Amino acid sequence: xxxxxxxxxxxxxPAGMVLGLLLARAGVEVTVLEKxxxxxxxxxxxxxxxxxxxxxxxxxxxxxxxxxxxxxLETIGFPxxxxxxxxTFGELRRLRAPYNYIAMVPQWxxxxxxxxxxxxxxxxxxxxxxxxxxxxxxxxxxxxxxYRTRDGVEGELHADLTxxxxxxxxxxxxxxxxxxxxxGVPFDVLxxxxxxxxxxxxxxxxxxxxxxxxxxxxxxxxxxxxxxxxIKKGTDAQVRAEGIERFRERVAAMAPEVADRVDxxxxxxxxxxxxxxxxxxxxxxxxxxxxxxxxxxxxxxxxGVGVNVAVQDAVAAARLLAEPLRRKDVRTSHLAAVxxxxxxATAATQRLQRTLQENVVGPLITGERKSFPKxxxxxxxxxxxxxxxxxxxxxxxxxxxxxPEFARRPDAKAGSRA
Numbered sequence: 204x205x206x207x208x209x210x211x212x213x214x215x216x217p218a219g220m221v222l223g224l225l226l227a228r229a230g231v232e233v234t235v236l237e238k239x240x241x242x243x244x245x246x247x248x249x250x251x252x253x254x255x256x257x258x259x260x261x262x263x264x265x266x267x268x269x270x271x272x273x274x275x276l277e278t279i280g281f282p283x284x285x286x287x288x289x290x291t292f293g294e295l296r297r298l299r300a301p302y303n304y305i306a307m308v309p310q311w312x313x314x315x316x317x318x319x320x321x322x323x324x325x326x327x328x329x330x331x332x333x334x335x336x337x338x339x340x341x342x343x344x345x346x347x348x349x350y351r352t353r354d355g356v357e358g359e360l361h362a363d364l365t366x367x368x369x370x371x372x373x374x375x376x377x378x379x380x381x382x383x384x385x386x387g388v389p390f391d392v393l394x395x396x397x398x399x400x401x402x403x404x405x406x407x408x409x410x411x412x413x414x415x416x417x418x419x420x421x422x423x424x425x426x427x428x429x430x431x432x433x434i435k436k437g438t439d440a441q442v443r444a445e446g447i448e449r450f451r452e453r454v455a456a457m458a459p460e461v462a463d464r465v466d467x468x469x470x471x472x473x474x475x476x477x478x479x480x481x482x483x484x485x486x487x488x489x490x491x492x493x494x495x496x497x498x499x500x501x502x503x504x505x506x507g508v509g510v511n512v513a514v515q516d517a518v519a520a521a522r523l524l525a526e527p528l529r530r531k532d533v534r535t536s537h538l539a540a541v542x543x544x545x546x547x548a549t550a551a552t553q554r555l556q557r558t559l560q561e562n563v564v565g566p567l568i569t570g571e572r573k574s575f576p577k578x579x580x581x582x583x584x585x586x587x588x589x590x591x592x593x594x595x596x597x598x599x600x601x602x603x604x605x606x607p608e609f610a611r612r613p614d615a616k617a618g619s620r621a
Contacts, residue, residue: 204358208234208328209528211348211362213335213375215242217310218496218513219368220317224262225521227327228610231528234360235321236350238334242311242318249310249429250276252511253295253302254603258518261605263612264320270616271312274425276305278408279593284574289410292575292583294590295598305598307424310510338365338378338492345491348375364533366493366520368513371480373498379489383482383500386557389565391439392477392504393432395468397454397461399423409507412457416570419457428461430454431504432474433568439476447471479503481553481560488538495520495541500549503556505564506597512552518604519544525609548601555596 210226212219215237223235251259251268259268279293295304321327332353339347339359347361367375376383412419422429432454434442442450447470455462468474480501487499496513503509520541527533566572574580582589 204356205361206358207347207361208232209363209531210234210524211236211360211365212368213348213365214368214370214496214498215239215314215318215329215331216368216370216496216513217313217317217510218517219366220314220321221258221514222366222368222495222517222521223327223329224317224321224324225518225607225610226525226528227321227324228612229521229525229529229607230326230609231525232326232328234328234330234362236330236333236335236348236360238332240332240353242314249307249424250507250510251306251308251313252508252600253298253304253598254600255511255514256304256306257302258514258604258606260614261611262320263614264316266614266616267316267320268306268308268313271308271316272425273306273308274423276307276408276423277303279410279597280408281411281575282413283580284577290575290580290583291587291590292579293409293593293597294587295594297588297591298594298598303598305507307422307429335369335374338375343490345379345489363491363531364493364524364528364538365491366495367498368496368517369498371482371497371501373494375492376484376494376498379492381484381486381489381494383484386481386483386553388479388481388503388560389436390433390560390568391436391479393434393439393442393474394477395430395432395474396424397428397430397458398464398467399425399427400460400464411575413567413574414453414457415573416568417453417457418564418567419454421458433564435568436479443471443474450474477504481556483549483553487542488535490535491533493520493524493538493541495545499542500553502553503560505556505559506552508552508597508600511600512549515548515600515602515604516541516545518606521610522604522607525607545602551601552596 209232212235226233277295280289280291335348337349418433420431451465481503483500495516527537
């Protein structure tokens with residue numbers, strides 16, 4: 204089977220779906236290819252940051268988004284070294300309303316929302332169960348992709364531009380022999396859930412927990428906690444070999460308030476490991492091919508900003524490429540412009556993540572540090588207005604992107620209720 208589109212987007216994650224929707228609203232024929240049959244994968248980035256909520260409002264999707272069951276995160280806290288409660292490091296409530304929180308929404312619901320909005324555009328096509336297996340080329344230029352459906356049907360999709368949104372293990376990046384610069388990461392992350400107290404009297408917001416060299420972040424998801432347990436890089440097999448009982452003991456020691464509920468973790472099969480990477484390509488494009496999101500720069504889970512950065516990449520790409528795609532005249536200079544627009548914000552965010560992992564998280568899990576830096580704790584206690592700084596960095600991010608005019612729509616649901 205041989206087909207054609209103007210823009211082939213590989214990967215139906217946040218970056219791919221946002222890019223597909225925005226380009227379709229510009230009148231560009233766009234096809235998003237997703238290898239899975241649905242978006243139901245657990246422990247993906249479930250944070251919809253304040254700048255992304257604002258983007259959804261600009262796209263006229265705000266009312267639909269707010270109908271999705273969600274919880275709001277308004278604070279980021281860590282335990283005081285003197286045992287005197289939790290110190291608030293980030294207070295999103297200090298940001299300008301109504302974009303002063305992080306929405307915790309299952310990523311599949313967020314992606315379904317984007318897919319439904321895309322389906323309303325005549326030039327948008329989403330093809331599930333379609334795995335990209337390789338690139339098509341004409342000399343040095345990428346001219347589309349090869350694919351295989353779940354039914355085993357193989358085909359070719361020719362395109363003026365192919366955009367790789369296929370994540371940190373990008374097939375298209377490997378096919379082009381593009382090698383990102385790797386920044387060493389001393390930890391991996393184990394994700395798991397623990398039920399919340401029905402009375403709601405336990406941890407709120409995002410809260411760090413420390414016990415010796417054990418470090419965990421708890422995220423309040425309403426009726427349960429989504430937990431990120433940081434372990435030394437490469438020790439996942441060792442932790443699993445110790446068994447579920449030992450794992451429960453560690454969790455209970457770090458978070459005594461959920462000690463009566465750790466039995467809800469029935470086996471280590473419920474504990475998912477994230478192989479943490481922090482890397483960045485120097486060049487995000489080749490002739491006919493652009494890489495954005497994790498395919499161009501894998502982010503650390505610190506701050507949970509990976510989804511937001513990927514979404515901002517997609518908005519910038521749509522803004523800069525919509526007109527060249529409409530003219531069917533996409534040049535490498537247009538693709539290079541996307542990287543130039545997003546480079547500084549991406550590099551600066553990664554630099555902050557590296558500083559945190561080198562000076563805080565890394566030393567915590569090796570036992571070199573027993574608490575968060577006392578100087579920082581003192582600042583946040585004495586100068587509470589400073590809590591807006593990390594809140595802005597996490598909730599809004601560096602160089603947040605706004606929806607281009609061609610993609611904006613009135614919020615039909617909001618208007619119907621008025």
